Amino acid sequence: MKTHRIALFDMDGTLADYDGRMRRDLKRLQGLNETEYALHDNKAPKYFGARLDLIKAQTGWWLNLPKLKIGFDLMRAAQELGFHVQILTMGPHDTPSAWSEKVQWCHKNIGRSVKITVTEDKSLVYGSILVDDSPKFISAWLTHHADGLGVLPAQPANDGFQHPRAIRYDGSNLEAVRKRMKSVLD
Numbered sequence: 411m412k413t414h415r416i417a418l419f420d421m422d423g424t425l426a427d428y429d430g431r432m433r434r435d436l437k438r439l440q441g442l443n444e445t446e447y448a449l450h451d452n453k454a455p456k457y458f459g460a461r462l463d464l465i466k467a468q469t470g471w472w473l474n475l476p477k478l479k480i481g482f483d484l485m486r487a488a489q490e491l492g493f494h495v496q497i498l499t500m501g502p503h504d505t506p507s508a509w510s511e512k513v514q515w516c517h518k519n520i521g522r523s524v525k526i527t528v529t530e531d532k533s534l535v536y537g538s539i540l541v542d543d544s545p546k547f548i549s550a551w552l553t554h555h556a557d558g559l560g561v562l563p564a565q566p567a568n569d570g571f572q573h574p575r576a577i578r579y580d581g582s583n584l585e586a587v588r589k590r591m592k593s594v595l596d
């Protein structure tokens with residue numbers, strides 16, 4: 411099947427296990443009886459955010475993030491349908507080293523031919539599908555792409571998220587997701 415349709419794929423929480431690796435590293439720095447906070451908890455104290463920043467600033471941290479199966483399932487499905495897969499990832503504003511390591515991660519885990527956009531505003535980037543675990547990014551991107559489809563690999567932060575042009579993939583409903591992806595081609 412020949413198509414010029416583009417499927418954009420997020421990295422952290424989609425193709426790369428940011429959350430899993432971050433929780434593991436935070437655990438190592440946690441004191442006895444210390445309160446545990448959720449990773450994306452805006453109300454967590456300042457020191458918690460500072461720990462995250464220190465962990466992320468380590469050389470090689472982004473490059474060595476493990477692959478996330480749920481995202482690679484979706485990538486294979488998109489490729490099988492004939493979509494051109496491209497990477498669309500946030501460049502962390504305060505961690506410039508991550509921008510380069512994210513590119514290296516893609517070369518190592520996906521291949522050197524994949525096209526990559528590292529950006530501070532995903533909503534501006536053209537595509538037919540965006541696969542991204544963040545409800546915030548999916549919503550913003552769908553606003554700018556009237557015919558676009560959003561696909562969310564299941565993460566705690568997108569539990570219960572609903573949008574008429576989005577579908578959540580929890581590892582068990584690949585056929586339903588494939589159907590929605592295919593409808594973008596028709």
Ligand SMILES: [Mg+2]
Binds near residue numbers: 422423424543544
């Ligand atoms: Mg993400």
